[in-house]
Amino acid sequence: MMKVDPVTTEIVASRLREIASSMEYALYHSGYSPILRESKDGTAGLTDREGRVVLISGGLQYHFTAYQQAVQAVLARYPATRLKPGESFITNDPYKGGSPHAPDFVAVTPAFHLDTLVGFGVSLAHKSDIGGLVPGSSGAAAREIYHDGLLLPPVRFQSDAGIDEAIEAVIANNSRVPDVVLGDLRAQVGCTRLGCARLSALCDEYGRDVVRDVMGSLIALTTQRVRSELRSWRDGSSQAEGFLDHDGAAKERPVRIHVQATKAGEHLQLDFSFSSPQTAGPVNLVTCTTQAAALLAVLATCDPSIPVNFGLREAVDFVIPEGLVVNPRHPATVNL
Numbered sequence: 052m053m054k055v056d057p058v059t060t061e062i063v064a065s066r067l068r069e070i071a072s073s074m075e076y077a078l079y080h081s082g083y084s085p086i087l088r089e090s091k092d093g094t095a096g097l098t099d100r101e102g103r104v105v106l107i108s109g110g111l112q113y114h115f116t117a118y119q120q121a122v123q124a125v126l127a128r129y130p131a132t133r134l135k136p137g138e139s140f141i142t143n144d145p146y147k148g149g150s151p152h153a154p155d156f157v158a159v160t161p162a163f164h165l166d167t168l169v170g171f172g173v174s175l176a177h178k179s180d181i182g183g184l185v186p187g188s189s190g191a192a193a194r195e196i197y198h199d200g201l202l203l204p205p206v207r208f209q210s211d212a213g214i215d216e217a218i219e220a221v222i223a224n225n226s227r228v229p230d231v232v233l234g235d236l237r238a239q240v241g242c243t244r245l246g247c248a249r250l251s252a253l254c255d256e257y258g259r260d261v262v263r264d265v266m267g268s269l270i271a272l273t274t275q276r277v278r279s280e281l282r283s284w285r286d287g288s289s290q291a292e293g294f295l296d297h298d299g300a301a302k303e304r305p306v307r308i309h310v311q312a313t314k315a316g317e318h319l320q321l322d323f324s325f326s327s328p329q330t331a332g333p334v335n336l337v338t339c340t341t342q343a344a345a346l347l348a349v350l351a352t353c354d355p356s357i358p359v360n361f362g363l364r365e366a367v368d369f370v371i372p373e374g375l376v377v378n379p380r381h382p383a384t385v386n387l
Contacts, residue, residue, distance in 0.1 A: 082234065311325070
């Protein structure tokens with residue numbers, strides 16, 4: 052990583068924040084549904100080439116952990132060496148793409164500068180209906196992920212040739228309000244493409260290596276600030292728990308969420324091992340949603356002014372065994 056002077060770093064960082072804000076504005080003002088336009092149930096932002104979140108814009112900051120999983124899921128199916136400018140991808144499978152639940156679609160667009168991959172534009176937003184047992188999808192009677200509606204693995208949604216009409220047809224055929232869903236999805240993809248275009252233009256202006264360095268420094272700064280706060284805490288271990296009345300399926304059985312926090316020096320470990328097993332009803336959380344909620348709690352305890360990005364994830368260690376309500380095995384239904 053090259054060394055960029057502090058003034059240039061702050062200028063480029065401000066420009067990156069402006070790009071993320073512009074993506075958010077485009078998302079909310081291009082969406083069709085009240086969920087997106089009025090409730091603003093969606094976010095947009097930028098990641099680096101590995102999918103590490105650099106900036107996220109929008110009120111639902113807990114989306115940030117899903118960004119990385121979605122980008123990595125895209126890269127697992129479409130290796131970086133095969134990605135092309137003009138391509139955009141979508142997924143809504145919580146187990147593959149990290150969505151909090153199936154109605155949350157993720158749009159991923161690779162950003163190129165002179166044919167070199169520099170990062171990704173990403174957006175996550177809720178959809179009005181993707182099929183399933185009830186209108187709106189993700190109903191209380193769901194007992195497996197397939198009850199929640201259409202599940203798309205990472206697929207190419209758009210290329211230089213335009214939007215893939217076959218993919219749109221599949222989505223439309225599985226929704227009770229296809230025009231609204233496709234309108235929102237196009238808004239998501241469009242805002243990621245806007246972000247990528249502006250990121251490429253920023254590389255033209257300041258140089259690709261400078262932009263990459265600043266993106267990395269923003270992540271490193273968050274990690275540094277969180278660890279600095281942790282050092283001021285007293286070493287030790289404590290635990291807490293809370294209960295849901297039930298999962299909707301076994302109404303006589305409360306659902307336990309338990310965490311043990313162990314802090315030593317600048318290191319913090321959050322252990323969820325004693326939480327309840329995964330449930331039949333739709334109250335399970337995929338692991339990246341569990342991590343996001345816990346990390347935002349850590350941030351609130353430290354300093355809420357610390358920017359939310361991948362650096363927050365690097366500052367905290369997790370123990371979340373598979374098979375728990377906070378990390379279920381497929382095909383358990385998941386929801387918020």
